Amino acid sequence: MADIIHRIGIKAPASRVYKAVSTVAGVAGWWTKETLGESTKGGTLIFRFRADDGSIMGEMHGRVAELKPGKRVRWRVTDGPPEWIGTDITFDLSKGGGGKTIVIFGHRGWKKPAEFMAHCSMKWATFLLSLRQLVETGKGRPAPRDLKIDDWN
Amino acid sequence: MADIIHRIGIKAPASRVYKAVSTVAGVAGWWTKETLGESTKGGTLIFRFRADDGSIMGEMHGRVAELKPGKRVRWRVTDGPPEWIGTDITFDLSKGGGGKTIVIFGHRGWKKPAEFMAHCSMKWATFLLSLRQLVETGKGRPAPRDLKIDDWN
Numbered sequence: 001m002a003d004i005i006h007r008i009g010i011k012a013p014a015s016r017v018y019k020a021v022s023t024v025a026g027v028a029g030w031w032t033k034e035t036l037g038e039s040t041k042g043g044t045l046i047f048r049f050r051a052d053d054g055s056i057m058g059e060m061h062g063r064v065a066e067l068k069p070g071k072r073v074r075w076r077v078t079d080g081p082p083e084w085i086g087t088d089i090t091f092d093l094s095k096g097g098g099g100k101t102i103v104i105f106g107h108r109g110w111k112k113p114a115e116f117m118a119h120c121s122m123k124w125a126t127f128l129l130s131l132r133q134l135v136e137t138g139k140g141r142p143a144p145r146d147l148k149i150d151d152w153n
Numbered sequence: 154m155a156d157i158i159h160r161i162g163i164k165a166p167a168s169r170v171y172k173a174v175s176t177v178a179g180v181a182g183w184w185t186k187e188t189l190g191e192s193t194k195g196g197t198l199i200f201r202f203r204a205d206d207g208s209i210m211g212e213m214h215g216r217v218a219e220l221k222p223g224k225r226v227r228w229r230v231t232d233g234p235p236e237w238i239g240t241d242i243t244f245d246l247s248k249g250g251g252g253k254t255i256v257i258f259g260h261r262g263w264k265k266p267a268e269f270m271a272h273c274s275m276k277w278a279t280f281l282l283s284l285r286q287l288v289e290t291g292k293g294r295p296a297p298r299d300l301k302i303d304d305w306n
């Protein structure tokens with residue numbers, strides 16, 4: 001098993017960061033504009049990515065497995081790229097220095113540390129910068145306006 | 154053991170990317186301005202980081218363990234934060250789509266996937282964006298002008 005983990009600090013109360021990672025409108029503001037579905041516990045969220053021509057480039061489904069207000073969100077991936085199915089995406093929030101909320105982001109349980117995981121690791125880092133931008137300034141950079149990092153996306 | 158791996162594409166020939174990751178002047182242009190030492194095989198590179206007041210905040214030593222022109226650089230960390238000692242930092246270059254050189258970056262062999270590793274993973278991602286910026290535009294964002302990502306740095 002292999003894991004992606006990232007740590008970022010966001011200058012805002014945990015409640016605001018939590019809203020951005022636990023609601024459909026929140027996630028649509030930093031990851032992918034086309035976030036749909038049910039964000040309540042047990043519900044399924046749909047994260048859809050489109051190419052420039054409007055065609056669907058990728059779609060992931062995440063079952064909301066844990067919700068601890070102000071503290072933790074966990075999604076279990078139930079559909080999407082084969083490498084993603086069965087993995088867990090987590091956001092753990094805590095109080096850091098300088099009035100920052102610390103987010104420990106995890107995308108855990110990859111079967112292999114393959115090249116696609118390296119792509120996703122880099123891509124997640126840029127989406128976490130987008131999350132920070134959303135919470136701190138009100139405007140993130142979700143797909144399809146996301147920062148392209150390589151020849152895959 | 155736990156690994157950090159990231160994938161990034163840089164619109165430039167592999168020779169230019171290789172120069173940026175295998176020479177003192179190259180690394181000083183995207184990771185830390187204060188990069189010193191010997192970049193030949195078996196030599197030791199010193200990567201020094203200073204706080205705003207000029208004091209040394211951190212310093213890592215890497216022995217140049219592999220050098221394959223245009224293809225691979227590997228440093229074995231011999232000094233620095235305890236978690237870093239004995240780990241390997243690698244840059245594997247290959248030809249990607251759209252005239253891009255693909256860099257698979259690795260920082261492998263962490264004893265534990267602890268919070269400090271999550272910090273370094275996020276930080277490495279921003280330094281790889283700095284590397285891309287350096288190679289594509291001539292100007293990276295090395296420490297101490299690096300993007301701060303949390304309450305640690």
